[in-house]
Amino acid sequence: NAGVTQTPKFRVLKTGQSMTLLCAQDMNHEYMYWYRQDPGMGLRLIHYSVGEGTTAKGEVPDGYNVSRLKKQNFLLGLESAAPSQTSVYFCASRETGRSNQPQHFGDGTRLSIL
């Protein structure tokens, strides 16, 4: 009963380093999302995907890139990490784009940029 799995759970980077966060879902969901959660704030959408091979920008896309080469995986990349990207990152999936469906979330990745 995995649902949405995020890898890694924790990571510390130095400014300028790059890394990729992996999100994998086993529910055959079409839509996938990457959010960031900062203290005292709700979830802000970084990028999303409406299906394999597609990506689109969300509310705060700058400094991030994404790829959806396989339906079950949605990768979030930081090419040159900055301290402002210190946050908790959540991946979510939804069966389709229908607005009445809830999103299923991973456990989050806590990322610190020094």
Add this chain to the structure above:
Amino acid sequence: AQKVTQAQTEISVVEKEDVTLDCVYETRDTTYYLFWYKQPPSGELVFLIRRNSFDEQNEISGRYSWNFQKSTSSFNFTITASQVVDSAVYFCALSEITNAGKSTFGDGTTLTVKP
């Protein structure tokens, strides 16, 4: 543009008290969906309830109840006889039909239930 406001940043109650979490939203659409999610200290977000804009019936599920009032654009969440395990951050979210399924989240309300 859609907006969700959770005016209460933090709420602290003593166990067995009732507590209401407020959620006010803005949208231009006539058809939309509202959600509540719970984020316990362990960090994952858990879906609690969904309500569509045409269904103003209040809903009760055990100790949880939800009051949706379209006239005031509010979707409030009440926990009756609160328990320590209810301590969490609660998020209200809005999804519009026309917005490719994207959701707008409020900033969350941190509920602390003390024994």
